Structure formats: structure tokens, C-alpha cells
Amino acid sequence: MLTIDINKQLGDLDLQVNAQIPMQGICAIFGRSGAGKTSLVNILGGLSTPDNGQLTLGATHLYHQQQKINLPPERRRIGYVFQEARLFPHYSVRGNLNYGNKDKDQVHFDTVVGLLGLTELLNRYPATLSGGEKQRVAIGRALLTRPQMLLMDEPLAALDLPRKRELIPYLLQLAKTLNLPIIYVSHSLDEILQLADSMLVLDKGKVLVNGPLHAVWDSAEMRPWLPVKEQSSLLMATITELNQKYRMSKLSLADGTYLWINGMPLPTDSKLRVRIHANHVSVCINRPTDSSIRNILSSTIAEIIHSESNDNVQVKLAFGDDHIWANITPWACDDLALKVGQAVYAQIKGVSMTESELAQSF
Amino acid sequence: MLSDYEIAALLLSLKVSSVAVLFSLPFGIICAWILARCEFPGKSLFDSLIHLPLVLPPVVIGYILLISMGRQGSIGAVLYDWFGWSFSFSWRGAALAAAIVSFPLMVRAIRLSFESVDIRLEQAARTLGSNRLRVFFTITLPLTLPGIVSGMVLAFARSLGEFGSTITFVSNIPGETRTIPLAMYSFIQTPGAEHEAARLCVIAIVIAVLSLTASQWLAKKAQQRVTS
Structure with missing residues (x-):
């Protein structure tokens, strides 16, 4: 467990973080730019010192203002992968990788090099590498110091989409094979959907919400804060059937309901996380019969929230233990006379659910 | 091809300049690092002090060295009593004078290089x-190498040409302190020695060109190592 309880004044931003982060899997730190994400990880890594408070990793105090403890970065055993790879230009890839590799364990070296696909690059110099390659070397270099935790500050932000897609599987592999806790700073919900197990949302230097991904994702704290088109719900699902003719996959949800999605990204029995955008869900009073929409869920209205500016209405639709949110217009809400407790049908367009809305979960 | 006299002056010049550069290099690196990376009250005074030899007439530096570092000088007497070191009227004094005069050039080049090293690395x-x-030692210094090389070359070139403070501090003694500029000065003062003065002039030009070429080659090598 990483326990954070710190305070730091950074210009206009008053960074005040009090949170506990489990030391397993990937924890995403999410927030807009200027929310203090990078400042927070710099404090975790020891590159900057908080004004007061304490920072404890497992049983070790990394920082304790009252006990006057402040471990320097080189003694924290925390790996740090920066947004720009920060490779040393005067060392070869091998030299960069070995820079912090104290025990010179050849087996570990080969594992990391193999995992990140660096074998071909070992004798090259950073100036000749592509952005994705540089970032992989930077990750390998941090891993070879045998850290007890890895910080990653938007490691994919400087890369184009194909490079991002290329790197994400490596990151997932890493968290899984090496069993290394990762703190992953990002402002992209797409990345977080793919990678994170838990999530801490930072807003203007304060923790907005912190917890397991599916609990935080559409929580009451998070939703009003996101732009309407980013509002979505997460469902856990298993692929139970593939339709070869139309290239669709059937996703079974917890309580026996199911959804059909476009394409066949994974074999049957794969466990998935599915993101359903609230803007892609519509509400019907009666079960539609002649609709192009395949995904119709029988549900109950659990909550109705009118947005502050009254330009949309958010309806929480519960079915079994799960729920999704639908964004509809106030006019539609009044016409249908929706009220809490009412039984309705939720329609989700199958074509709106593509691979970027899915993430494999382990 | 060269007379014994010329060879003696040439070798002495090279010896004085090399010793001056090698011994001032560690101090140059430290001062450059302090100026590039530290903030403290009195920093601008420290900066001015280091740059002083650049603006002071060399004769003044020679005079200050004479009264402070000479055998009877305030610092020189102590050094002689404790360590038996003497700078007066010896090539060591010439090297000291050259080191002081060339010091600001060395510090400036290295400082710029320190400032360009990315702190994020x-x-x-x-x-x-x-x-x-x-x-x-593994990141900052290697990345500063191009600046260190160019600082050394600048200081070396300045030391080769040093005249005023040398002649004031350690006089013009053949084989001991008579470097190429001092030898040339002596010939110019002697009626009928125009030919010898001209030969020394050519030698001075040749070593200047050689050291500049060498420095460019070295700087290129160092830059390649840093940016690969």
C-alpha cells in the first residue's frame, strides 16, 4: 500500500493529496492538464519535496516531515518513466539499460530485453531510435533497477496512435508478468480503459475520487466533471458467442443479459471491459420490435439528473447488479414522463461499440 | 631547419601553455559549475572576479603576481617556506601567469556547456x-565534454600568446621564461635581427593554425560522442 498525505504549494496550485493506492496492478492518475498530476509523481519519485505531510510505501517512510525523513530519489527504489524518454545520448541502448542495473543479472536483463523487444536495438544510440523505441528503452532501463514500484508520466503522450497501440500490450504484459505495481499518469480515458485497474482523479490539486476502476468510472464525483461526450459506463463481460456471418461477438453480462458488438476482437471466454458512452444509449417505454438496434436491455430507471444548464438529462438505467447511463434531451424526458422506478428499455447501437471501447481484463 | 634557440623557445612555449591549461582545468570546471548551477549572494562579484583577467591589462596582472607570488610576496613567501615552491624567474611562474590570464576564457566556454546540459537527464x-x-561524472561531465575541449583550446591559445604579465612577473630569461612572444620581442629590440624575428613570426603562425585545426577536430569528435 502506498499512503500519500502531502501538501505542496506550486504557484497558484495548492496540491493537497490524501490517498491510499494499492501496490498491485496499474493505478491511473487522471486529471486535466494543470491538475498537478506530474507534480504528484515527482513528489513520489523524490524529484521534488512536499511542504509537509508524509509518504509511506509499505513499511518505509519515503518522506516524513515531522521525523525529518526525505529519501533521495536514488534510494527510493522507484522507477520513473518520463513523458519524453530522457535517454542518455552518450550511451548506447545497452549502456542506457545497464545504467541503473546494479546486480548485472543476465537472466533478468534478457527477460526485460525480450519482453520489450529490444534485442535488435542494443548497439544503437538513442538519436537513431523512433519515439516508440525510445520509450521502450526508457521502460526497460527503469525495470532493470529492480524497482518496487514504477511511475509512468504520460509515457504514450508523445507518440502517435499506431505507436501507442504498439506499446500498450507491452505495458499490460509488464504489469502481469513482473507483478510490478505501476502508477500511470494520463489525461486519456482511452488509455486508462485499456490499462488501469484502479484510478485516482485529481482536480485542481485535490483528490476528486480514488478507487477501483469500475467504481470510479461513472461515479457521482466523476460524471459532472467530464464533458458530455466523455461520459460513459463500464460493464464487465465475457465473450460467449461469435457470429461468423456478420462478424459480431456476443458479450454476456453478469446477470444473463447480453450485448452484440461489431467485430470479433477476441476468442470466446475472453473477459472484457466494455465502455458504453451515455450519448449512444437511448430510452424506450415499450420494447421496440422493428428496430435496427440489436442491443435492447430491459432495465429500471434508478436515477434522473438534470444537468445544471438543463441541456441534457442523465438517466441511470439499472439491470441486475449493473447499470448504464443514458444522456437524453430534456424534451424527450418530459414527453416520455420518465420517473425513477419506471421499467424502460435501453437501446445501445452495436456499431458504436468498436474495439477502442473494449479492453481485455485479467 | 630550426635553430636550437628557436626550438628552445618553441618547446618552452608548449610546456608553459600545457602546464597552465592542465593545472587550471580542474579549477575551471569547478568555477564553471558553480556559476552555471549555484545561486548564492555575491555570485555576481565572484563572476566579476573570475572575468577580471580578461579586462585588466596583463601588465597589471604581472605586477600583482610579482608582489603576491614572488619570493618575498605575501603568498609566495608562505609557499616557499612550507613547500619550497618558487615561482619567481622560473617557467613555473610563466605558467602561473598564463593560467591566470587564460582562466576566464576557459571558464566561459565550460560554463556555457554546463548550462546546456539538460537537467532532466x-x-x-x-x-x-x-x-x-x-x-x-557519468552524465553531466561527459555531456559537457565539447565545452571542456573548446575551453582548453581557447586557454591554450591564449597562453601561447601571453606576453605582458609574463615579462612583468618572471622577466625574460633565455631557456627559462623566454617563450616565443618574449623571444620575438627580444629580436625586435635587437638591431639587425629582423630575419630571426620573421622566422619566429612564421613559427607562431604555424602553431596557431595547427592548434586551431586540432581543436576543431577534437570538438567535432566530442560533439559526436555526445549526440552520437
């Missing part, structure tokens, strides 16, 4: 388990 090295000292 040093931070990355810290997170990889290196303490400040190891970061300095």
Missing part, C-alpha cells in the same frame, strides 16, 4: 539509483 539518472556525484 540528471533527474532521470537519480531515479535510476545514482547519487549526485555519480550523476556528475
